[in-house]
Amino acid sequence: MNFLQDYTAISLLVGAALLMVALYFGRHPAQHAIISASRVAHNALRLSARAVKSTEALLRQRNRDVLLARGELEAETELEREFQRIQTILSRDLAGFPALQRKIADLVERVDVDYQSTVDVPPAPTAWIKAVETVAGLEDCAKDRMAGNVLGEIHKTLKRQQKEVLDDYRKQSARRHALLHRMAPRWRELSGYLRDVGRTVAGLPERAAMADRRMEEYEQIRRQSDKSLHKLSSSAMTQFFISLLVLLIAMGGAVINFNLIALPMSEMVGGGSYLGPFKTSNVAAMVIILVEAAMGLFLMEALRITRLFPLITMMDDRMRRRLGWIAFALLLTLAGVESALAFMRDRIAADNEALRQTLSGAEHLVRTGAYAWIPTAGQMVLGFILPFALTFVAIPLESFIHSARTVTGMILLGLVQITAWLLRVLGSLCLTLGKLTVALYDVLIFFPLWIECRLLVCKESRYVRIEPAVPASISEGDDQHDVFETCGAPSLTDSDGATKSA
Secondary structure, three states: OHHHHHHHHHHHHHHHHHHHHHHHHOHHHHHHHHHHHHHHHHHHHHHHHHHHHHHHHHHHHHHHHHHHHHHHHHHHHHHHHHHHHHHHHHHHOHHHHHHHHHHHHHHHHHHHHHHHHOOOOOOOOOOOHHHHHHHHOOOOOOOOHHHHHHHHHHHHHHHHHHHHHHHHHHHHHHHHHHHHHHHHHHHHHHHHHHHHHHHHHHHHHHHHHHHHHHHHHHHHHHHOOHHHHHHHHHHHHHHHHHHHHHHHHHHHHHHHHHHHHHHHHHHHHOOOOEEOOEEHHHHHHHHHHHHHHHHHHHHHHHOOOOOOOHHHHOOOHHHHHHHHHHHHHHHHHHHHHHHHHHHHHHHHHHHHHHHHHHHHOOOOOOOOOOOOHHHHHHHHHHHHHHHHHHHOOHHHHHHHHHHHHHHHHHHHHHHHHHHHHHHHHHHHHHHHHHHHHHHHHHHHOHHHHHHHHHHHHHHHOOEEEOOOOOOOOOOOOOOOOHHHOOOOOOEEEEOOOOEEEO
């Protein structure tokens, strides 16, 4: 047994020695093959990285074109809407300005006439007051009885005249006050006209300033400035995440809507029917919800709120309005159907609950009371409102689709950059693995290499060693065969100056 073990050990040692000798003699071809394989892998990976970099440049240019095209379209749409608002102001408000001017001129003329009628004219003094003053100035007037009677009569006449004049003056004042009272509504009407004109005129500069800002943004996009690109990228990312959040909320509403009509649909189409792995009732409920969403999309397109379908946008106004009314009618019908299904679901749920109580032997409890109708009414209202609420999903859906083009391009660009980096790293790793394999190969044949080194040392006494010139740096693309040269192959020069290779 021990003999066999010793024999096996000797065989292993002899085999290892023979293998080492074989590896030593095949050292240069093997290392050359390893170096060549590592270079081939390195060059292939480096070329792949260059190809990916060229793809990255194309993708970057594509993202830039998509972003600028989308931004230019949005800027044109905003500019168009601003000009439409200005046109609306001009056509709706300022188009009636000539008629308004005539009204204001008529009111001003009537107010001026009324004002002229309210002019306060002082009463003219009577003509015989001077005669009375003359008589009163006569000497001994107070002693003359006849003169006193005359003066007394004159006094009475004056008092009567004064009273008549005062009454007439009061009547004139009352008439003037009445005219002034009638002028007040006209003044208020005139003030209202002027206020409307001022509001209209004041809105125009704001709209003009807004149009100027939109035009400036549009010009920056046309110039393809970095500022506009950065702004469009940020806006696309923001729109993407906001629209995604709204779509997730809408999906929650769709799930609630589905659960609201799935149970009664099983009673209508049969709960035991299947379409593949899915229940027919569930498929029918999902189809109803999808049809409602489609009608909502068509309604939004007909109203020109969204522009997902260019064919609908290019329709004439009459056809587009008809399409909108048809979509609204179908949506209203489906909402009524859902409301009825919600009522049916409440009845089915109540019957199932009563059946379970009967089977369990419990006392049958009937839902009664003044508030028993509230759950039923709530489900019916919910079933009627949810289809119309899902109509507005078209708005975030359009924003999501447009922003997803930009965001998807950015994600692809990032993946391409990571791929190029990984290819470069793998290329360098292959080159390094080649060097490491050559070094490990020399480790396996260390004993023959040691003998070779010793022989070279013995020969050094006959030769003057010339140190090989070491390059300052070895570039990645240079021939790296000298890198893999081992220490046992230096260039040697004999005493006669002849250079020999070991």
